[in-house]
Structures are given as structure tokens and as C-alpha cells.
Amino acid sequence: MSSRAAPTGAAATPLVAPERLVAGFTRALRRVGVAVATGSAVLYAEALAKVGLEDPDGVYWAGRATLVRRPEDVELYDRVFTAYWSEVTPLRLTQTQVQPVTLALDEEPDQEEIPDDDGPTGPDGDIRALRWSAVEVLTERDMGTLTAEEWAEAQRLIAALRISTELRPARRTRSSRGRSGSYPDLRRTFRLNVRHGGVPVERAWREPVERPRRMVFLLDVSGSMEDYSLAMARFAHAAVSSRRAGRVEVFTIGTRLTRVTRQLGRRDVEVALRTAGHAVSDWSGGTRLGDCIGEFNDVWGVRGLARGAIVVICSDGWDRGDPERMAVEMGRLSRVARRIVWVNPLKASPGYAPLARGMAAALPYVDQFVEGESIRSLEHLAALVSGAPGGRR
Amino acid sequence: MSASELPTPHPTLLVPGDPGLTVDGVAAALAAHGYLADEGLATSIFLALVLHRPLLLEGEAGVGKTEVAKVLSAWSQGPLLRLQCYEGIDISQAVYEWDYARQLLHLRAAEASASMGAAEDEVYSERFLVRRPLLTAIDHGEGPPPVLLIDEVDRADDEFEAFLLEFLSEYAVTIPELGTFRAARPPIVIITSNRTRDVHDALKRRCLYHWVEHPDFEREVAIIALRAPQAVPELGRQVAAAVEQLRGMHLYKPPGVAESIDWTAALAALGQKRMDERTIDLTLGTVLKYQEDQNRVRAEGVEQLVRSALQRGA
Ligand SMILES: Nc1ncnc2c1ncn2[C@@H]1O[C@H](COP(=O)(O)OP(=O)(O)OP(=O)(O)O)[C@@H](O)[C@H]1O
Ligand SMILES: [Mg+2]
Numbered sequence: 001m002s003s004r005a006a007p008t009g010a011a012a013t014p015l016v017a018p019e020r021l022v023a024g025f026t027r028a029l030r031r032v033g034v035a036v037a038t039g040s041a042v043l044y045a046e047a048l049a050k051v052g053l054e055d056p057d058g059v060y061w062a063g064r065a066t067l068v069r070r071p072e073d074v075e076l077y078d079r080v081f082t083a084y085w086s087e088v089t090p091l092r093l094t095q096t097q098v099q100p101v102t103l104a105l106d107e108e109p110d111q112e113e114i115p116d117d118d119g120p121t122g123p124d125g126d127i128r129a130l131r132w133s134a135v136e137v138l139t140e141r142d143m144g145t146l147t148a149e150e151w152a153e154a155q156r157l158i159a160a161l162r163i164s165t166e167l168r169p170a171r172r173t174r175s176s177r178g179r180s181g182s183y184p185d186l187r188r189t190f191r192l193n194v195r196h197g198g199v200p201v202e203r204a205w206r207e208p209v210e211r212p213r214r215m216v217f218l219l220d221v222s223g224s225m226e227d228y229s230l231a232m233a234r235f236a237h238a239a240v241s242s243r244r245a246g247r248v249e250v251f252t253i254g255t256r257l258t259r260v261t262r263q264l265g266r267r268d269v270e271v272a273l274r275t276a277g278h279a280v281s282d283w284s285g286g287t288r289l290g291d292c293i294g295e296f297n298d299v300w301g302v303r304g305l306a307r308g309a310i311v312v313i314c315s316d317g318w319d320r321g322d323p324e325r326m327a328v329e330m331g332r333l334s335r336v337a338r339r340i341v342w343v344n345p346l347k348a349s350p351g352y353a354p355l356a357r358g359m360a361a362a363l364p365y366v367d368q369f370v371e372g373e374s375i376r377s378l379e380h381l382a383a384l385v386s387g388a389p390g391g392r393r
Numbered sequence: 394m395s396a397s398e399l400p401t402p403h404p405t406l407l408v409p410g411d412p413g414l415t416v417d418g419v420a421a422a423l424a425a426h427g428y429l430a431d432e433g434l435a436t437s438i439f440l441a442l443v444l445h446r447p448l449l450l451e452g453e454a455g456v457g458k459t460e461v462a463k464v465l466s467a468w469s470q471g472p473l474l475r476l477q478c479y480e481g482i483d484i485s486q487a488v489y490e491w492d493y494a495r496q497l498l499h500l501r502a503a504e505a506s507a508s509m510g511a512a513e514d515e516v517y518s519e520r521f522l523v524r525r526p527l528l529t530a531i532d533h534g535e536g537p538p539p540v541l542l543i544d545e546v547d548r549a550d551d552e553f554e555a556f557l558l559e560f561l562s563e564y565a566v567t568i569p570e571l572g573t574f575r576a577a578r579p580p581i582v583i584i585t586s587n588r589t590r591d592v593h594d595a596l597k598r599r600c601l602y603h604w605v606e607h608p609d610f611e612r613e614v615a616i617i618a619l620r621a622p623q624a625v626p627e628l629g630r631q632v633a634a635a636v637e638q639l640r641g642m643h644l645y646k647p648p649g650v651a652e653s654i655d656w657t658a659a660l661a662a663l664g665q666k667r668m669d670e671r672t673i674d675l676t677l678g679t680v681l682k683y684q685e686d687q688n689r690v691r692a693e694g695v696e697q698l699v700r701s702a703l704q705r706g707a
Contacts, residue, residue: 040598043446043601046444050439050443050444051440057436061433061436064436065437065440065601065603066601068602068604069594069597070604071451071604186493194500197504247590294643298643303453303587303589304589304590305589307589332645
């Protein structure tokens with residue numbers, strides 16, 4: 001870390017009290033998108049009191065330990081660190097100075113709670129206001145052709161979709177009435193029968209709980225796919241708000257792999273997808289689906305994120321990379337995923353055949369190949385991921 | 394055994410709770426116990442000790458996350474309490490459980506001697522309590538506080554994470570029949586995750602965080618020298634170089650430090666003083682655990698791997 005800029009003592013730089021420094025630094029981090037809670041900022045101040053301010057490496061690592069909570073943020077942290085700490089010279093930080101840390105931060109409230117299952121429910125009400133026939137028409141329309149107004153309406157319709165995911169058995173159990181598939185619950189049986197001297201007069205049973213499977217979305221954001229992928233991101237968000245769907249993860253693919261799960265449900269998901277997409281147009285030759293899926297496999301998929309999950313890939317399969325790579329990576333993915341659903345809006349066009357090289361290479365590993373160009377086909381997709389009859393395996 | 398016979402901590406090293414502890418002091422103490430931490434990891438361990446916060450270590454398989462807890466236990470001489478997480482883990486495996494079989498026997502015996510009333514109360518006393526790691530961690534006796542290792546927390550589910558958050562805020566456990574147990578001195582807590590899924594933010598915020606990377610080349614060489622001293626130094630350098638290259642190959646399971654150590658040991662056991670194609674081929678299974686990966690490497694040419702390992706390791 002010798003290259004790290006030391007907080008210099010140059011006379012020109014202002015002397016700033018440590019708690020202001022911490023507040024300023026965390027604000028700068030938030031500005032670039034690193035989520036820093038107030039509690040973490042306070043912890044950083046405490047950590048600085050222990051490592052001191054003289055050694056830039058200590059200042060750096062104390063921040064890494066207290067303010068950064070995921071490796072993706074390290075790069076941003078590094079950038080802000082260099083920019084910020086080379087600007088200011090802190091007062092010497094001693095323990096007594098730091099004790100009553102009152103950080104005057106412009107705060108969003110700090111949420112310390114783990115939300116329970118009762119997450120937000122989908123919007124309702126305003127949909128009914130739309131004239132039935134208008135809705136009917138919109139659901140059939142190709143989403144690549146909507147006006148801004150229609151698109152807004154379409155988003156509302158997607159948000160209202162009821163999405164549940166196929167169930168998997170979990171190891172956790174719950175009390176039951178002793179139907180088939182149950183087994184005796186010793187703990188409760190004993191407790192029920194203490195009065196009978198432990199003779200099991202009444203019996204208690206447990207049965208395995210079933211849980212919804214995880215869903216992973218890989219959304220192609222190259223030029224022609226943008227609108228459909230955005231619709232899929234809304235679809236993914238509708239799944240997040242549904243109590244009957246499993247955990248949801250969303251990534252964009254195209255020229256590179258980007259995780260956008262955190263932006264989901266915020267306005268920036270649109271920004272995130274569009275920026276990712278603007279890096280590439282269809283004929284620029286930049287789309288590398290195989291590489292992106294490979295990166296997903298390496299970094300997330302085979303490590304467990306895709307294991308037992310329902311993976312939904314939304315792409316036209318137009319790939320400038322090596323089809324061999326595509327086949328290899330799809331093979332790896334299919335070995336860990338529960339099933340792979342490929343959504344290709346082009347499939348809705350009359351006479352479509354999967355001739356794009358990438359698409360042809362991927363197809364043998366795809367369990368279900370569906371359209372997804374309209375809201376109607378998203379409804380169909382919702383039925384698919386719920387494991388409704390007709391789903392394979 | 395009298396107190397004087399108990400092993401004493403390394404004389405030149407401070408114990409984890411010492412007020413004079415520094416980051417360098419932590420690194421030195423870990424090294425003395427066979428663990429070579431870089432500055433980032435040493436700083437986060439130091440902060441965990443002095444701020445009394447749990448430390449969450451995330452990283453690829455085999456980068457040395459679990460080992461941190463073991464080494465801390467050796468250094469502090471606090472007992473190591475390991476809770477291995479899995480999907481569906483619950484209170485009865487993590488905190489406590491009643492010993493039903495013994496409770497039942499006790500009731501039967503009481504029945505025979507016609508003292509049922511008292512027996513019903515007695516069966517819910519500490520005698521019949523089975524302590525699991527989290528309870529043991531806060532209800533420890535004299536001596537240095539234990540090191541609580543909550544391993545692979547990413548495998549547990551949301552409910553358990555919510556419980557952990559509460560546990561790590563209070564360091565207390567309530568058993569309805571017995572009351573509340575509270576730690577006089579909190580344990581040292583190390584939580585590990587392979588990041589198969591994200592640990593909840595609230596839990597992360599409760600902890601200090603460090604993303605553990607594979608060691609850089611020189612550190613890996615040093616780790617190998619420390620853990621496989623039977624091998625000649627050149628061999629260790631070559632293995633470190635080869636492993637570094639394998640990690641860049643997008644394998645299904647890239648080798649961790651454990652694999653470097655095992656590989657070096659295997660080559661040394663074959664009497665090797667340097668790498669060659671034949672012995673690499675023989676021992677590839679110690680470093681690559683998947684057939685698929687072994688095939689990949691063989692297909693791309695072991696020869697090339699050896700060549701660059703010899704070059705870099707020189
Ligand atoms: N920095 C290090 N210094 C000394 N030994 C190390 C170091 N890092 C790793 N090791 C060695 O590597 C082995 C594997 O480490 P460990 O089991 O802690 O990895 P892990 O990150 O917990 O992996 P997993 O995710 O597979 O559980 C340890 O037994 C230890 O011998
Ligand atoms: Mg481990």
C-alpha cells in the first residue's frame with residue numbers, strides 16, 4: 001500500500017476535526033453509490049481512534065473494515081479514498097477527542113430491522129381504472145413498440161402480475177397433524193406428555209417445509225433487447241414483492257456482467273440497464289453472451305447462487321463471441337441450475353428459427369424456450385416459473 | 394494438572410485483550426501460530442479484538458477464512474466453539490436442546506418412587522440441558538473468552554440470520570424454563586461466508602467486514618514454506634507460480650491455499666526437488682478436485698504450466 005496518498009501536512013490544506021472528516025468521507029462514498037449506514041460511520045470513527053490517523057494504510061483499512069461490505073464496492077471506495085484523503089489534513093485523532101462522536105450527517109434513517117416475510121404487496125386499484133379493452137390490447141402488444149405512455153401502463157400491469165416460484169423441500173420442518181410425509185416430534189411429544197409420566201399418550205408430528213426456489217435473471221441489454229430486458233427487470237421486481245416467490249437476483253449481460261439486484265425497484269434500475277446497454281449496439285460486434293454467462297458461472301453461479309435455481313435468460317441470442325464457449329458455459333450452468341428458461345422476443349415473429357449462432361449453441365441446454373415480447377407472454381412465463389403443469393423435469 | 398503446567402501464551406506476544414495491542418502485534422502473533430495475514434486482514438482482526446465486534450470474513454473457498462478462528466483460539470487460549478451452518482439450522486442445533494431420553498428416564502424413575510410432582514420441575518433444570526455452541530459461547534466460565542466460529546453463514550436461512558443478529562447484539566439467550574443467560578465477557582466472534590448468497594445488510598452492519606483474497610505470490614510462497622517445510626524452497630515457489638496461473642484459468646473450482654500446501658507436500662513426498670510434467674500429471678488430483686478441471690488443464694498442456702512455473706519460480 002505504499003502508493004497510497006498520505007494525508008499530508010502541507011500548510012495549504014485545512015485542518016479539520018476528525019468527526020467532520022468521517023462525515024465528509026462517508027458522504028462522498030454515498031454520493032458514488034456505496035451504502036453507508038450511520039452506525040458504520042460511527043464505527044469508522046471508533047476504528048480510527050484505535051489505528052490513528054498518521055498511517056494512511058491504517059486509515060484505509062479501518063474504512064475497508066467498517067464502511068465496505070461487499071467486494072464490488074472496493075473499487076469505488078479506493079477512488080473516493082484517494083480523492084478525499086489527499087485533500088484534507090486531519091487533526092491528530094486521540095481517543096479523548098473522539099469519544100463523544102456526534103456526526104452531523106444528512107441521513108436517511110438507518111434500518112436495522114430484517115424485514116419479515118410480509119414484504120410490500122403489489123400495487124392495485126389504479127389498474128381497474130383503465131378501460132378493460134385498452135388493457136386487453138396492451139397485453140398483446142409487442143413491448144418494443146410502445147409509446148412512453150403505454151410503457152408506463154405496461155409497467156403497472158407487469159407489477160401487478162402474481163408470481164410464485166416452484167417449491168423445493170427445505171430441511172427445516174414445522175408441526176403438522178401427522179399426515180403422510182410427517183415424522184414424530186420428540187420434543188413436543190415429550191412436553192405434551194410430561195403429565196402422563198412421559199408415556200406418549202398424545203403424539204406430535206413434524207413435516208418438512210417447502211420453500212420457493214431462487215430465481216436468477218440474466219438480461220441482455222444490447223441495443224435491440226433494451227426494452228424487453230427492462231420489462232423483464234420489472235417482472236423480476238414483481239417477483240421480489242411477491243410472498244410466494246423465492247429470492248431474486250438480476251444481472252445484465254451484453255458486453256459485460258453487471259449485478260443490478262440492488263437497483264431493482266428503484267428508479268435507477270432503468271438508468272442502470274440503459275447505461276449498461278448504451279455501451280453496445282447490435283452491429284458494433286461487442287456482444288459476448290458466452291463470456292458473460294461464463295463470468296456469471298465463475299463469480300456467482302457455480303459458487304451456489306444458481307444452484308437449484310430457476311435461471312431466466314432474456315436475450316435474442318445474438319452473440320459475436322465463440323459459440324463453443326457459449327455451449328461450454330451453458331453446459332456448466334445447466335448442471336447447477338434447476339432449470340433454464342430462455343426468453344427470446346424474436347421467437348414471437350412469424351417464421352422465426354433460432355439461427356443466431358449463440359442461440360443455436362445454447363438451445364440444447366435450455367429447458368424452456370419462450371417468447372416474452374408482450375405482457376401476455378410474461379403471464380405465460382409467470383405460470384412457467386411457478387412449476388405449473390407443463391414445466392419440465 | 395497444576396496451573397504452572399498449563400501452556401503459557403508466547404512470551405513476547407500480547408494477548409488479544411491487551412491494551413497495548415497493535416496491528417503489527419496481531420500480525421506477529423498470528424504468524425507465530427502459523428498464519429500469515431496481510432495488512433488488511435490483520436487490521437480487521439485487530440479492530441474486531443479492540444472494538445469487540447464480530448468479524449465477517451468473505452471470500453473464495455480455501456483462502457484461509459476458517460483458519461483465522463482456529464489460530465485466534467490457539468493464540469488467545471480461549472476454546473474454539475464451531476457452529477457449522479446449513480440450510481434449515483435452528484435453535485436446537487445452534488443454541489440448546491433438552492435431553493429427552495434422560496428426561497424420560499428421570500420421570501420413569503420418579504414415577505416408581507411416587508415423587509412425580511417434583512420430577513416434573515426437575516426435568517427442566519440445567520442437568521438436562523444440552524448446550525450448543527452459541528449458549529456455550531456466552532455461558533463460559535473463568536479463563537479467556539472462547540472464540541466462536543460461525544462457519545459458512547451463507548448456507549443458513551433468513552430466520553437464522555435474524556436470530557444471529559439479535560444474539561450478536563445482546564450476547565444473551567433466554568431459555569423459557571431457566572431464564573436468561575448473559576455473557577459476562579463476550580466471545581471473540583468470527584463469521585465466515587463463501588458468498589453463495591448475500592448475508593443480510595443488518596447482520597453485516599453489526600460486524601466488521603473483510604473480503605479475503607487469495608494471497609499474492611510472495612505471501613503464498615511464505616505460507617507454503619511455513620506449512621510444508623519438508624519441501625525445498627524452490628519447489629514451493631514453483632507450486633505457488635503454477636497455482637497462481639491455475640487461478641486465472643476460470644476453473645470450476647480454482648485452487649485455494651490448502652491445495653497449494655497439499656500439492657507441495659505431495660510433490661515432496663515423491664522426492665521431487667522441482668516440478669516436471671510427469672509428477673504434475675500424477676499429482677494433479679491434489680490441486681484440482683474436479684475431473685472437469687483436470688481435463689481442462691491436461692488439454693491445454695501441462696508442459697506449458699511447468700515451463701512458466703519454472704520461470705516464475707526461479
Ligand atoms: N494466510 C495463511 N497462512 C497460513 N495458512 C493458511 C493461510 N491461508 C490459508 N491457509 C491454509 O489453508 C487451509 C485452508 O484454509 P481454510 O480452511 O481456512 O479456508 P476457507 O477460506 O475457510 O475455505 P472454505 O471456504 O473451503 O471453508 C488452512 O488449513 C491453512 O492451513
Ligand atoms: Mg472454511
